[in-house]
Amino acid sequence: MRRIAAVAEYIFKQSFRNKILNVLILFAVFAIGFSLAISELAREAEVKMVVDFGLFAISLFAFLTIVLSMTVQLFEETELKTLTLIIVKPIKRYEYILGKYLGMMMTVLMNILIMLVILMLIVKFRGGEPWDIKLIEASMYSFLSVAILASAAMFLSVVTTSVPGCIIFLISIYAMGHLTIHLKNLADKTGGAVVKAAVDLIYYVVPNLELFNMKDKINSSQALFDLNYLGLVLGYTSLYIIVMLVLTSIIFSRKEF
Amino acid sequence: MENVIEIKGLTKIYKALDFWKNDRVVGVKNIDLSVEKGEVFGLLGLNGAGKTTLMKLMLGLLKPTAGDVKILGKSIDDIEVRAKIGYLSELPYFPKYLKVREVMDYFAELLGLPQRSKKARIEEVLEIVRLGAKSDTSIKGLSKGMQSRLGLAQAILNDPDLLFMDEPMSGLDPLGYKETRDIIIDLNKRGKTIFFNSHILSEVEKICHRVAVIHKGFLIDVQPMKTAMKKFGSMEKYFVAKIKAGDKA
Numbered sequence: 001m002r003r004i005a006a007v008a009e010y011i012f013k014q015s016f017r018n019k020i021l022n023v024l025i026l027f028a029v030f031a032i033g034f035s036l037a038i039s040e041l042a043r044e045a046e047v048k049m050v051v052d053f054g055l056f057a058i059s060l061f062a063f064l065t066i067v068l069s070m071t072v073q074l075f076e077e078t079e080l081k082t083l084t085l086i087i088v089k090p091i092k093r094y095e096y097i098l099g100k101y102l103g104m105m106m107t108v109l110m111n112i113l114i115m116l117v118i119l120m121l122i123v124k125f126r127g128g129e130p131w132d133i134k135l136i137e138a139s140m141y142s143f144l145s146v147a148i149l150a151s152a153a154m155f156l157s158v159v160t161t162s163v164p165g166c167i168i169f170l171i172s173i174y175a176m177g178h179l180t181i182h183l184k185n186l187a188d189k190t191g192g193a194v195v196k197a198a199v200d201l202i203y204y205v206v207p208n209l210e211l212f213n214m215k216d217k218i219n220s221s222q223a224l225f226d227l228n229y230l231g232l233v234l235g236y237t238s239l240y241i242i243v244m245l246v247l248t249s250i251i252f253s254r255k256e257f
Numbered sequence: 258m259e260n261v262i263e264i265k266g267l268t269k270i271y272k273a274l275d276f277w278k279n280d281r282v283v284g285v286k287n288i289d290l291s292v293e294k295g296e297v298f299g300l301l302g303l304n305g306a307g308k309t310t311l312m313k314l315m316l317g318l319l320k321p322t323a324g325d326v327k328i329l330g331k332s333i334d335d336i337e338v339r340a341k342i343g344y345l346s347e348l349p350y351f352p353k354y355l356k357v358r359e360v361m362d363y364f365a366e367l368l369g370l371p372q373r374s375k376k377a378r379i380e381e382v383l384e385i386v387r388l389g390a391k392s393d394t395s396i397k398g399l400s401k402g403m404q405s406r407l408g409l410a411q412a413i414l415n416d417p418d419l420l421f422m423d424e425p426m427s428g429l430d431p432l433g434y435k436e437t438r439d440i441i442i443d444l445n446k447r448g449k450t451i452f453f454n455s456h457i458l459s460e461v462e463k464i465c466h467r468v469a470v471i472h473k474g475f476l477i478d479v480q481p482m483k484t485a486m487k488k489f490g491s492m493e494k495y496f497v498a499k500i501k502a503g504d505k506a
Binding site: 002003005006007009010013014017018019076080081082084085086087088089090091092254256257 | 313316317318319320336337339340342344346349350351352354355359363364366367368369408411
């Protein structure tokens with residue numbers, strides 16, 4: 001446990017002090033602030049506009065944090081060979097993977113919290129309710145979706161040593177993750193057996209990111225975040241992350257440096 | 258005398274980087290070698306001869322195609338074994354936004370050093386490598402030589418029984434050479450074993466008890482330093498003679 005915590009802290013410090021990631025947070029703050037300007041265009045629904053745009057920015061920049069964090073890590077591990085000094089120490093390889101994942105998630109959590117606070121301030125400034133539980137829950141769902149993507153990023157980082165390749169794969173997963181449910185519905189209605197089988201395969205391998213998309217539902221008056229749904233999403237997220245991290249650890253333990 | 262390194266029939270064949278990965282490249286072939294406790298052992302070879310491959314096989318960073326390696330009597334996969342060794346890679350790199358003390362603290366945690374003595378041990382080791390005054394400096398504020406010394410500091414942090422050093426003099430100035438040499442000699446006086454690769458033959462001559470030459474993946478000679486010096490007069494002459502003989506064989 002001590003070794004996992006040490007790796008997590010190391011990755012967190014490394015990411016959080018990285019200038020590229022700091023610039024990203026600045027961009028995120030700027031983007032959320034920009035919602036103020038946009039909301040001027042929709043006088044009757046200023047708060048709705050701010051919330052919609054803010055949540056979109058949180059979700060997008062949280063994903064970009066993972067992409068950049070993983071890029072920095074992978075570059076240092078493969079090009080600058082920082083890993084060799086670490087894995088000859090008395091640490092099991094799965095401990096390193098787990099610590100690295102937790103460190104990345106700590107970075108994302110910190111970024112999401114910063115962005116959420118900015119968004120709440122803007123909502124208050126626009127006369128809305130900053131402590132709206134839906135706002136906080138929607139941000140939590142964004143965090144969960146990035147947690148899944150980060151586990152996929154971990155897997156990609158051990159199966160490829162190419163930084164650009166890894167980024168392209170991750171962006172593809174992000175895009176497909178939002179499309180698979182629609183593809184599956186379409187294939188179920190119109191596709192043949194082969195198409196259905198192919199779409200099913202993609203559906204079960206690529207994370208279903210639409211489960212976490214609350215932007216369309218947040219302004220509804222219904223109670224959207226019921227416990228059953230939250231339980232389903234948490235179960236799905238946990239299972240996906242565990243499978244990804246186990247596979248990553250197995251491949252990483254066989255990897256040569 | 259107890260052997261701390263025992264290598265039998267060690268072979269590493271790499272898959273080449275062609276598209277179908279059909280070609281094979283010999284890293285090292287059929288190496289038999291043992292290193293005794295308390296020795297300073299120098300491995301010499303040209304660039305690409307297989308020095309780093311052999312060291313990585315010993316450290317478990319590469320998996321052997323054939324053969325067996327025992328470190329301190331056990332497999333390197335054993336966590337207890339890894340707690341007793343140190344490793345300095347060639348031109349080590351550390352994340353530039355971290356401070357020297359943070360990097361050392363990280364390695365101390367990985368090594369499982371006791372919390373009570375950890376801070377004092379980090380300070381002691383930083384003093385040994387002359388980085389005591391830089392402990393609160395970011396890595397980006399260190400010169401290449403200082404980063405090499407930090408690499409050495411993390412390698413000796415656990416007071417290892419067996420120290421592996423891959424080109425330990427790389428990036429160092431002449432004073433750095435002397436300091437590294439003094440550290441190796443001091444560790445050896447305390448009964449530690451040191452295995453290192455180097456191109457700096459004059460340093461090898463000053464500190465090694467035994468030397469070996471690796472050429473094109475084959476271990477072509479192992480000699481006590483005294484014997485090699487008596488026969489050839491200098492490490493340079495010894496090395497050149499062995500490489501020429503290896504080319505003819």
